[in-house]
Amino acid sequence: MVSKPSRRRLVATGLALVAGTAALTALPAFIDPYSLRIVTGVLMWAGLACAWNIVGGYAGYISFGHSAFFGIGAYVTGILMQSGVGMPFLATLPLGILVAVGVAAAIGGPTMRLRGAYFAIATWAFAEMLMQLATVLDITGGTGGLSLPAYLNEFFFYYTMLVVALAVYLGAWYLLERTRFGYRLKALRDHEPAAEAVGIHTTRVKVQAFALSAGITSLFGSIYAYWVTFIDPRSVMGPEITDQMVVMVLLGGLGTVWGPALGATVLWVTNRYIWSEFGDTAIYLPILGLIIALIVLFLPNGLISLLPGGRRGHGVLTRLLRKL
């Protein structure tokens, strides 16, 4: 059964959400365009991390191939907005989602039979395959990339990202924590044969989760393509995209609703800070790697477990303090 959280907690969360939304809506009036771009980036990465978390954190399948879906969204929008086709931006979004969900549903069945490391390798191979495909095809512009019509309105992208990210988080919270779907997903993560034994159609649930995650990732890919106005196989399908999604979720807290948002905020702000401080982001990658290794060694439940009220917050914090 779906248990009800305490009324007080629900009210507190609701109030925090309303206040947060109001603050984010008003934010562009108070900050300069450069900071606005950073916040837009935070919103995008928070949404992407949330999408990855559905498969990685809730279903327990570590995917190293999510850049494929990001790229699918970016390329669908990019190709359909070329002057020959000339579709309006908003019309390309559902098409991108449709293609990504279709691909995810098609490959999800056979791929998700593989467990653990095999699944990770398979998704990785799939993503690299798509990137190579985008490199050799003509319609994607090959290595030369694609240019999209420029729409230089930072406010538009900020609010688009805000609306989509908020919808993604609310939807994810509702689906994963308040419905039977979420419980089925967690059950199969914790013990797949047992979940099957109590009558959960595990394959269907897994593929649904994978397709949902792919659809969200593709949506952000579409918006990103229009936002940066130029895409090539490396920038929208490269392994760095998946790397960041994985690290943000691990940093924030695997299998928690708000952990990915926290991880994304910390990491993306760090990234931009390094960029503005050193002029390039070369040192960002080794830091990213170091963070993963340290998190795995010392903080497997992520930053969110340090916050008061986190499920294991008290335990981890006291343990860390004792270590120091």
Add this chain to the structure above:
Amino acid sequence: MDVLLQALLNGILIGGILICLTVGFQLTFGVLHVIDFAVGGWVMLGGYAAYWASRLLGLDPFISVFFIFVVFAGIGCALGPLIYHVRTSRYARPDLMALAFTFGLFIMMRGGALWLWSFDSRSVDSVLSGASLSVGPVTIPLLRLSAFGMALLLGLGLFVLLYRTRFGMAVRAVAQNRDHAGLMGVDVKRVSAYVYGIYTGITASAGVLLATIYSVNPEVGVRYTLFAFFVAVLAGLGSVGGVLVAGLILGLVESLVGTYVGTRYSLLVVFATLYLVLLISPKGILRRGI
């Protein structure tokens, strides 16, 4: 016909090095049950070590490869206990945490190399570079032949170690059953650390050989991780013997696709094959995987 012969020969020569690249990886999976994402990182770092050894000390890669083996084996032995710790920890999913850990190591290596040495490709010169042997219609570059020989030597050494020494017996015992081996008096933690050291040493040596044939830049790691995965999956994860066949297959596939279809398609074909093999026969084509 001559083109075909030449392509086959190149495939076999490269296949030998790919075998050397993957045996250690397979051994690690068999003993530690860890898929090491960082395998390509070790290859890349081995290549850079050879580059700096030849640049700063003037050592030929075929001589420095022995020192590089020792140095990287030492690094691996130091790192081994950490990986063992993560793999045997009480986390909810230690296998995935170990995977994430090596993934982090790999990003660190790739990022570190990018940061320190930038994107430039560096080639490592040997006295053998450029020399070649003509046998009938085909030419055999001496460099590739010697690298092939060196790879075989390393692989052979590993097999002797595994099947002809007491230490090798302990390694095989741990691979069969960690708990039972521990009960029989094998120091599982130490064996795991040594195995990781042997693996890093042999993989870095393969990296030296590959750097002399091609060249090395920070991005080659991704490619070689993929190659190691490909060979390992084809052989069946954890099967050391299957690598002999699978390595040659990958060498031949790459060489034939490169010759007849075009080099820009070779990676596409390799990735597609890897994905399909995983779907159709995840235990490897010889069905010997764990």
